[in-house]
Amino acid sequence: MSAWINFSALWKILVFGLLAGAGLPALFAIGMVALSKGPKARAAAAGGDSDVVVGGNPVGLVAAAFCFLVVLAAIGWGIYEIYQIGHPAPK
Amino acid sequence: MPVNDLLLALVVITALCFDFTNGFHDTGNAMATSIATGALPPRVAVGLSGVLNLVGAFLSLAVAATIASGLVDTGVVTLQVVAAGLAGGITWNLLTWYFGIPSSSSHALIGGVIGATLAAAGGHAVQWHDLVSKVIIPAGVSPIIAALVAGTGTWVLYRISRNMTERARGHGFRIGQIGSASMVSLAHGTNDAQKTMGVITLALIVNKSIPSNATTPFWVVLTCGLAISLGTYLGGWRVIRTLGKGLVEIEAPQGMAAESASAAVILLSSSFGYSLSTTHVATGSIIGTGLGKKGAEVRWNVAGRMATAWLFTLPCAAVVGAGAEFLAKAIHGSPGVIVVLVILAAISGTIYWRSRKNKVDHNNVNDDWTGSAAPAEPEPAAAA
Numbered sequence: 001m002s003a004w005i006n007f008s009a010l011w012k013i014l015v016f017g018l019l020a021g022a023g024l025p026a027l028f029a030i031g032m033v034a035l036s037k038g039p040k041a042r043a044a045a046a047g048g049d050s051d052v053v054v055g056g057n058p059v060g061l062v063a064a065a066f067c068f069l070v071v072l073a074a075i076g077w078g079i080y081e082i083y084q085i086g087h088p089a090p091k
Numbered sequence: 092m093p094v095n096d097l098l099l100a101l102v103v104i105t106a107l108c109f110d111f112t113n114g115f116h117d118t119g120n121a122m123a124t125s126i127a128t129g130a131l132p133p134r135v136a137v138g139l140s141g142v143l144n145l146v147g148a149f150l151s152l153a154v155a156a157t158i159a160s161g162l163v164d165t166g167v168v169t170l171q172v173v174a175a176g177l178a179g180g181i182t183w184n185l186l187t188w189y190f191g192i193p194s195s196s197s198h199a200l201i202g203g204v205i206g207a208t209l210a211a212a213g214g215h216a217v218q219w220h221d222l223v224s225k226v227i228i229p230a231g232v233s234p235i236i237a238a239l240v241a242g243t244g245t246w247v248l249y250r251i252s253r254n255m256t257e258r259a260r261g262h263g264f265r266i267g268q269i270g271s272a273s274m275v276s277l278a279h280g281t282n283d284a285q286k287t288m289g290v291i292t293l294a295l296i297v298n299k300s301i302p303s304n305a306t307t308p309f310w311v312v313l314t315c316g317l318a319i320s321l322g323t324y325l326g327g328w329r330v331i332r333t334l335g336k337g338l339v340e341i342e343a344p345q346g347m348a349a350e351s352a353s354a355a356v357i358l359l360s361s362s363f364g365y366s367l368s369t370t371h372v373a374t375g376s377i378i379g380t381g382l383g384k385k386g387a388e389v390r391w392n393v394a395g396r397m398a399t400a401w402l403f404t405l406p407c408a409a410v411v412g413a414g415a416e417f418l419a420k421a422i423h424g425s426p427g428v429i430v431v432l433v434i435l436a437a438i439s440g441t442i443y444w445r446s447r448k449n450k451v452d453h454n455n456v457n458d459d460w461t462g463s464a465a466p467a468e469p470e471p472a473a474a475a
Contacts, residue, residue: 004224005232009365013356014236021355022244025267025347029251032263036255075274078358082151082281085362 020078024071031067034060098170098425099298101432103291105177107318108439110287112184113196114144114322117283119331120193120353120373121275124346126456127335130265130272133326133453139269140276141324147280148316151361152288152307162201162222165293167212171419173294174428175210178435179203179412183404185442191329191337191451192397195368197286198404201226204290206409210416225366230401233367234375237356241376244348245383252344264343271347274354276323279369282361284319288312328451334374336457337393339381348383349376371401 038055054061121143122136131139180196180203187194201222208216252260291311295301301308335341341349353369353376360367374397381389415435419427 004220005228006224006365009360009363010232010236012363013359013365014239016359017236017240017352017355018243020359021240021352022247022348024355025244025271025351026247026251028267028347029248029264029344032260032267033252033255036259036263075270079150079277082358082362085151 024074027067028071031064035064098428102170102174102294106287106291107314109177109181110315110318111322112181113283114319115325115327116184116188116196117279118323118326119334120369121272121279123331123334124341124349125268125272127341128343128346130268133456137324137326141320143273143276144280144323145316145320147277148284150281162218163208164216167216168297170297171428172207172211175207175415175419176204176412178415178431179206179408182411182438183408185439187400188327189442189446191333192400193330193334193370193374194400194404195370197368199408200286202405202408203412206412207416210413229367230371234371237352237372237375238379241349241352241379242383244352245345245380248344248348261343264347268343268347271350271354275350278354278357282357282369284315287315328456332451332456338377339389345380345384349380352376
């Protein structure tokens with residue numbers, strides 16, 4: 001059976017796929033929610049439906065920056081890994 | 092040998108044409124959801140995707156040579172077989188594009204090459220086991236994995252952001268969507284441009300222009316990157332429309348979840364050496380994102396039509412490839428190849444000409460879904 005289906009590659013793709021493909025966007029969403037905490041967004045929301053995301057809470061801002069940086073770093077690392085695999089060092 | 096060089100040049104040009112159709116068939120994989128949610132204006136989206144496809148083409152060359160050589164016995168492959176195989180791939184790509192069906196360009200290419208090989212040398216020249224384990228099974232599995240990841244992502248994104256106002260949430264996720272769609276474009280360039288590079292490298296090896304253990308020459312990487320990028324920029328608006336509007340009505344969080352899932356699955360599978368079709372992954376992701384959101388509706392009849400087209404892609408491209416090979420064989424020698432390519436050009440021209448009659452472009456790509464690739468013709472009075 002495993003001669004037909006490459007299970008070892010498949011489960012890796014599924015697990016890492018969930019981490020990168022669902023985990024990173026989730027982190028982005030957490031960052032966004034953190035960013036939206038604070039007086040400005042509340043005021044804007046109170047005045048009706050608003051597209052203001054930045055809330056003005058300093059703790060939220062720092063948390064958001066952290067989340068976004070982790071997402072960017074993960075993407076950068078991913079691209080670097082792919083470049084490495086595609087350009088093997090000469091032996 | 093000037094005759095062979097002429098043939099080689101023709102085959103390389105045909106391969107680049109295939110690469111071009113690959114780009115323009117697949118723009119939607121990366122950009123359909125961003126266009127549908129309004130995260131990017133349509134023309135900016137295809138421009139960005141084109142540039143990133145070019146960058147992606149240079150990113151990795153890991154699987155460039157494996158696409159054709161792993162599936163057929165390269166000993167029997169001639170320039171004529173490559174040309175016939177490409178004819179099969181291009182014809183199927185253009186037909187499915189005309190009907191707005193996001194079918195797999197990889198399957199079209201593989202099908203064409205296998206059909207031509209069968210016609211040239213018979214069944215023993217095809218590695219059937221590898222065909223099933225490396226092409227057919229992944230085609231069934233990859234949309235499911237992508238749908239699982241995208242569905243999970245969608246559910247999590249809505250859950251996390253449930254207290255934000257509708258518009259603020261849309262605003263934030265549209266920005267995230269641009270990033271994740273860019274990653275899909277990059278992944279597409281990395282994954283798909285290599286397939287044409289592999290075919291051209293194969294043609295060069297067959298023609299003894301380069302030794303059989305040679306790596307892909309730089310000019311091949313460059314021209315393939317440019318061809319796929321130009322194709323992407325011109326945008327297969329018909330397919331974009333089906334993916335962005337036809338399958339599921341998409342909101343920004345869903346778009347971001349779908350693109351992230353596609354990018355992750357495509358990049359991971361190419362780094363684990365599990366080749367799969369970007370189209371199958373992207374479609375699976377979009378369906379998954381419809382399943383992951385409560386109340387979202389997946390148009391299963393559209394999905395069913397696509398799945399049917401997927402089943403037919405390999406055999407149909409193979410039949411065209413085999414027919415082209417038989418024709419070329421019957422005429423014999425380079426005139427045979429030239430006749431095949433002239434017929435291919437005529438077919439392509441006809442399909443393009445037909446497509447102009449009910450055009451889909453950046454102006455009407457987001458019109459409401461009415462059940463077909465091309466939106467209903469506006470009333471003459473309304474158009475005036």
